[in-house]
Amino acid sequence: MSKPSVAVHKFSSCDGCQLSLINLGESLLVLSQLVEIKHFAEAGPLDEEAKVDIALVEGSVSTTEDETRLKKIRDNCTYLMTIGACATSGGLQALRNMANTDEWIADIYANPSVILSLDNTTPIKDHVKVDLELWGCPVNKKQILGAIRALLFGVLPEEENDKVCIECKRQQTVCVMVTKNEPCMGPVTRTGCGALCPSVGRDCYGCYGPAENVNTDALANRLLGFGLLKDEVARRFLFINSAAAAFHKQGMSMKEAD
């Protein structure tokens, strides 16, 4: 029986999630024995149009060419898994969706007509069916290997959708919000990072996107109570996952109210 095959594709992104794959170290060697990596430009193998069992997609859709390429990738794979904030919720570059980009382009480029960006940059799920989503900026080793291992077993990976707070408390990390009034996004952010930021004494900035059943209103009110301006609260929500529905809605309502 041939080994299951994997392809890694890139759209608008910083490559950080692909680097998380390359940084797997020894695990990457084990992985390469379990699966055939057919396309992974950043690591070497090139076969963009290969039919694969699992396509890992990094980045968001920003151009019409992206749209066409993405549809082909979907047709060529059995499972499509987004890796990281850009692919899953639009990422940092989705901030431009809320700005007048025509104006920016005109300010910067001598010949703006060469810029072929779509009006908005959008997550993969807005264009094709996504089977699995890995949140995070960037995704980490535990998520990637856990998801691939589960698929190799023929099951879906367990979704981690609890709030960061749960993980903070498991690690006995002292709450930065309660002791220091830090505007922590932990109570509305999905775990998976290992509560990294609070564990080094700083506030979570929501890079893993919204957790399940979030009460963004209650958090926004608390942050206002700490003395943050509405615009500052808006910026907490409109950051790496600004296009994720729960963060977008809360952020925009604070922005408009400002």
Added chain:
Amino acid sequence: MKPERHFFQTDQLQKLLSNLLSKGYTCVGPQVRDGAIIYDEINSVEQLPRGISDQQQPGSYSLKSNNSTKFFNWANGPQAIKPLLFAAKEKLWQSKQSTDGHITFKTSVPNPQPIAIIGARACDIAAMKIQDQHFLQQQFVDPCYKARRENLLIIAVNCALPADTCFCHSTGDGPFVDDGFDISLTELENGFLCEAQTTQGEKILHELLLEDCSNEQLEESELIKTNASKQKRKLPEFDIKSRLFNELNNDAWHAIASECLSCGNCTSVCPTCFCHSENDVPELDGKSSAHFREWDSCFGQGHSYIHGITIRSQTSQRYRQWLVHKFSTWHEQYGRSGCVGCGRCISWCPVGIDVTESVAQFADRRCDQS
């Protein structure tokens, strides 16, 4: 027979620590870290939060210097004894597949070193007694908890300065500890009143320079107890157990849910909450797998996920589950309420929801017949 009480001078505290260390105990005691009083390993009294007090309000915790030379003039931090006994995350078993396809399972019971916790509060011990019931005295004994519990020596320190969030007096669990300890201490101006409740505790105590305690010292201790019992916060006095159970459809649950982040901080810091989830972490090669248990919360989706549906999808249902279990159905399970009045869920709630107020909301509602 009432245990004998003695007195030792402040300088004997280091001797107590040193003696415990030389007997092979890992000493775990209070210390200041990251803006809170937390429990971790100590080997010197210099590490104790001497002259430090905590200020707690709903959703707020801070430390300040006080003018005292006392080591234990504070109420509590985010942890109780719970993390030492009910590990936040631990491996329960490991499975391994050999080359012929045969699968073997190996349980993973910890082999803990003896730990002496110094500074446990009355509320912490009351909570531990509840967890003892849950993990040790039910039909199925938890081997991991048991191994740790049997290796825990408890040196309690009676509370002199409860925080504004404390209400142990109204739950009947503090501020002074009655039982469940090896040694209890009451910190006076120049030293400690002490008593042992176990043979082990007695032996350790009698290695110190003990003095007979004077009437003045006993009076000083009584005064500390009287003052520490004067707590502003308290549970309402109606029959909470029946009332809550009769208010399952009350709109008040929705009002609380509009404030609640459903983040689970309250359940994590609660010294009696014992819910956990279990999950498998296979090695990448698929030949072996570890089965873990970790703290879970009734405020998460997984807690009520059964056969494809989440029974409690809304925060109102999750908060109700927590409160009604803690204050109502807990009685049937463990013969008492699950609340020991430590106030941690109030201080460590990021939005400052006060559990005593949540309960009090049901005071004058329609179900007075209960």
